[in-house]
Amino acid sequence: xxxxxxxxxxxxxxxxxxxxxxxxxxxxxxxxxxxxxxxxxxxxxxxxxxxxxxxxxxxxxxxxxxxxxxxxxxxxxxxxxxxxxxxxxxxxxxxxxxxxxxxxxxxxxxxxxxxxxxxxxxxxxxxxxxxxxxxxxxxxxxxxxxxxxxxxxxxxxxxxxxxxxxxxxxxxxxxxxxxxxxxxxxxxxxxxxxxxxxxxx
Amino acid sequence: xxxxxxxxxxxxxxxxxxxxxxxxxxxxxxxxxxxxxxxxxxxxxxxxxxxxxxxxxxxxxxxxxxxxxxxxxxxxxxxxxxxxxxxxxxxxxxxxxxxxxxxxxxxxxxxxxxxxxxxxxxxxxxxxxxxxxxxxxxxxxxxxxxxxxxxxxxxxxxxxxxxxxxxxxxxxxxxxxxxxxxxxxxxxxxxxxxxxxxxxxxxxxxxxxxxxxxxxxxxxxxxxxxxxxxxxxxxxxxxxxxxxxxxxxxxxxxxxxxxxxxxxxxxxxxxxxxxxxxxxxxxxxxxxxxxxxxxxxxxxxxxxxxxxxxxxxxxxxxxxxxxxxxxxxxxxxxxxxxxxxxxxxxxxxxxxxxxxxxxxxxxxxxxxxxx
Numbered sequence: 041x042x043x044x045x046x047x048x049x050x051x052x053x054x055x056x057x058x059x060x061x062x063x064x065x066x067x068x069x070x071x072x073x074x075x076x077x078x079x080x081x082x083x084x085x086x087x088x089x090x091x092x093x094x095x096x097x098x099x100x101x102x103x104x105x106x107x108x109x110x111x112x113x114x115x116x117x118x119x120x121x122x123x124x125x126x127x128x129x130x131x132x133x134x135x136x137x138x139x140x141x142x143x144x145x146x147x148x149x150x151x152x153x154x155x156x157x158x159x160x161x162x163x164x165x166x167x168x169x170x171x172x173x174x175x176x177x178x179x180x181x182x183x184x185x186x187x188x189x190x191x192x193x194x195x196x197x198x199x200x201x202x203x204x205x206x207x208x209x210x211x212x213x214x215x216x217x218x219x220x221x222x223x224x225x226x227x228x229x230x231x232x233x234x235x236x237x238x239x240x241x
Numbered sequence: 242x243x244x245x246x247x248x249x250x251x252x253x254x255x256x257x258x259x260x261x262x263x264x265x266x267x268x269x270x271x272x273x274x275x276x277x278x279x280x281x282x283x284x285x286x287x288x289x290x291x292x293x294x295x296x297x298x299x300x301x302x303x304x305x306x307x308x309x310x311x312x313x314x315x316x317x318x319x320x321x322x323x324x325x326x327x328x329x330x331x332x333x334x335x336x337x338x339x340x341x342x343x344x345x346x347x348x349x350x351x352x353x354x355x356x357x358x359x360x361x362x363x364x365x366x367x368x369x370x371x372x373x374x375x376x377x378x379x380x381x382x383x384x385x386x387x388x389x390x391x392x393x394x395x396x397x398x399x400x401x402x403x404x405x406x407x408x409x410x411x412x413x414x415x416x417x418x419x420x421x422x423x424x425x426x427x428x429x430x431x432x433x434x435x436x437x438x439x440x441x442x443x444x445x446x447x448x449x450x451x452x453x454x455x456x457x458x459x460x461x462x463x464x465x466x467x468x469x470x471x472x473x474x475x476x477x478x479x480x481x482x483x484x485x486x487x488x489x490x491x492x493x494x495x496x497x498x499x500x501x502x503x504x505x506x507x508x509x510x511x512x513x514x515x516x517x518x519x520x521x522x523x524x525x526x527x528x529x530x531x532x533x534x535x536x537x538x539x540x541x542x543x544x545x546x547x548x549x550x551x552x553x554x555x556x557x558x559x560x561x562x563x564x565x566x567x568x569x570x571x572x573x574x575x576x577x578x579x580x581x582x583x584x585x586x587x588x589x590x591x592x593x594x595x596x597x598x599x600x601x602x603x604x605x606x607x608x609x610x611x612x
Contacts, residue, residue, distance in 0.1 A: 061439070062401055062419060071313050076302040097316040104320050108402050108581050109596065156298035159265065165292070172296030191255050191297045219252060222293070 052116040059103065060110050071100055074117065077193070078124050084151030084188075085128045095127040118199040121189070125203060149185035152177050153192075175225045183218035190215055245276065254290035264294050324417055327600065328385070371450045371487045372466060373412070373429035380425065382416040389430075394530070396555045396580060396602060399426070402437040403444065404580040406532055406555060410465070431463040433532050435579040436478075450488045451506050455480045459577055460498075461533065474503040474525060476533055477577040484511060531556075537575035537583070544569040544591060544611070555580055561606035566591070569611035 055073075058066035075096065082092035099120065103110065129147050153176045160166045176184065182204070189195045189203065201211035245257065254260045263273045277287045377384060389395045389407045397405040400418045407413055411430020419442065428448040436444045436455050446453040448464035449471045458478020464471040473482055475498045482504055483495045488511060496504055496513050503516040503525055519525045532554040539547050544566045548559045557580075571590050575583045581599070588595040588606065595608035 064418070064420065068313055071316065072306075072309055075309050075312055076304050079304060080299065080302050093312060097312060097319055100316050101319045101323060104316075105323060109585060152299065153297055154299050156295070156300055158301075159295055159298060165295070168292050169295045172292055176296055187297060191261075191294060192299070194258070194261070216252075219255075219293075223251070 053113075056110070056114055056116050057112075060107050060112075062107065067100075067104055070116070074120050077117075078120055081121055081151075081188075081193070082124050082128060084149055085125065085147050086132065087150070091131060092128065095131060096124055099123045099127055115195075115199060117193065118195050118203065121193060121195070122199075122203040149181040149188070151184065151188055153184075153188075172222070172226065175222055179218050179221065183214050183221075186211060186214035187218045248286070251286065251290045251293055254287065255294055260290070261294065264291050265298075321417070371485055373414075373427060373449075375487070376427045376447045376485075377414050380414075380427070382420065382425070384414040384427070385417055386412055386414045388412040394556050396557055397432075398579075398581055398599065399424075401439065401442070402579055402581045404435050404555070406433040406530070408432060408530075428462055428464055430465050431461065433459070433461045433530060435459040435577070437579050437582060447485065449506075450485050450508055450511065451482055452485050453480055453482045461530070463528075469508055471506040471508060472503060472525070473498060473506075474519065474533075475500055482506075482513070484513075537578075539575070540572050541570050542572075543567075544571055544587065547571060547573075547575075547587065548606075551580070551583060555602075557602045557604055559604045559606065562608060565608055565610040 052070075055066045055070045059070060078096045078099075079092060082096055083089060086092050086095075102123070125147070132147060153173045155166060155169050155173060160169055176187065179187070186200055186204065189200045190197070195203070197208060197211050197215065200215075201208045204211060204214075206214075245253075245260075248254055248257075259271050260273060263269045263271075273287075277284050377386075387395070387397045387407060389409055389411050392409055394409065395407045397407055397413055397415075399405065399415055401424060403424075405413055405426075408431040411428070411432060413426060413428050413432060415426040422442055424439075424442050424444040426444075426446055428446055434444075434446065434455075436458055444455045446455075446462055448462050449466070451464070451471050451473070453460070453462060453473055455478065458475065458480060460473060460475040460478075460480055462471070462473050473480065477500050479500075480498050481495050482498065484506070494513075496515055498504055498515070501519055503519050503522070505514040505516060506512070507514065516522050516525065535550055535554045537550070537554075545561075545563065548561060551557065552559050569591055571587065573586060573590060575586060578586065584597045584599070584604065584606075588597050588608070591608055591611045595606065597604055597606045
């Protein structure tokens, strides 16, 4: 594993342990580090921005209030994403209590992948990325969410399985099917461009 | 590292953290650029992977750091509210439990109350007496107070996990959350303290004219406003006692107490009396509480029995699934641990999915059984 990534995870471990020991500063740092990311994930699961903020703040409040019973070796990011998802699912369930949709699976993942201008410098790349954005956004919600968690948030397949409450194989299938159909559509639409594309480097 | 030579699918690259780092942060620690250019076929694959990875982004959040900061403040407010709320509900619950307990426990409670002590008012002493109220006024940390007006002891859990078993007619003031490098609490009456270990943040108990300093240990302090002596009795660990700077003490020394040693401070004379053999002291012997007598060393003991011991020691109610734990036994040493720590250790030993929740004197353990 790369040194930078290692340091990131190490930082999280240190912050987490400090929080467990009642360090307010570390709690604030952790909050500031992940709040934006969690908001964008939360907003893709629930269209009510205020409720999402509430949920995320509650997740952090829980961490502080129950810090004595927090586990030790936690991948903080995965833990936070999963806690936010659970809270929103609970909210969703409560709001729908009079209808017959009860499982947490009904959460629909509405995230829209889009181009991040800082990363894309030339127009040819931009065009292709936009096309891929569209193909990704048209994938079924579960596949899209799995891909988002894997490659946008960088979770492991294990962590995704845990978060989506499915077994390892199902999570792995979601990812595989997502990429497969992406590739099919993609190759179908721009067979020629791909051939010339090596000129980029 | 050379595993990348075997990559044949986009997924292989997408999952490679160092590849992600290169594309997304432009940090090329492992010579990706050079490696890519070695081979045309490879370059094509890398380019596809690059595009897919880039397509899985989104513009950075529009939230300003100010907004994040406000959200953080809001979260702290929520935390405070919920702490208040749980204190209120635990009081209500306590009242209910008390009714149930009164009949059974009344006899056992407070046999050893000291009625022998009497006041000798003279002018010299009034100057020296430090009251609980004075001590609290001195503190600006935003203290909360727990008063035990009931007839049985109450458990108070502090934000650092330490627990205090507060005896009847006693009160304890403590900050909601310990900040800074010291943990300070204020006692009037009697309490048995079990302090969670934290060498970086020493724990101070202010009680009448004396200050007791500990790092992590268990001990009892008895400092009623209307009694002539203050007593400190140590069960585990080590504590240091000195007189409060507010009184002009003749000897401003620090007394060190080891396990099963005690100290009696004469409030009028401002004199410390160390008692090295507590079994020889009739007053101390007569006032030993449940929690000090019970052993927390367990060898292959059924979990149910361990939990019962805790119920007796802390006068709490523990609710747990009897059938699921009926074949579970534990060997563990829980002396010298605050209540929260004891419960945590027990839950951990039973199994990963075992958790506890504590609300005032009411504890609920959820589990699916032991491993």
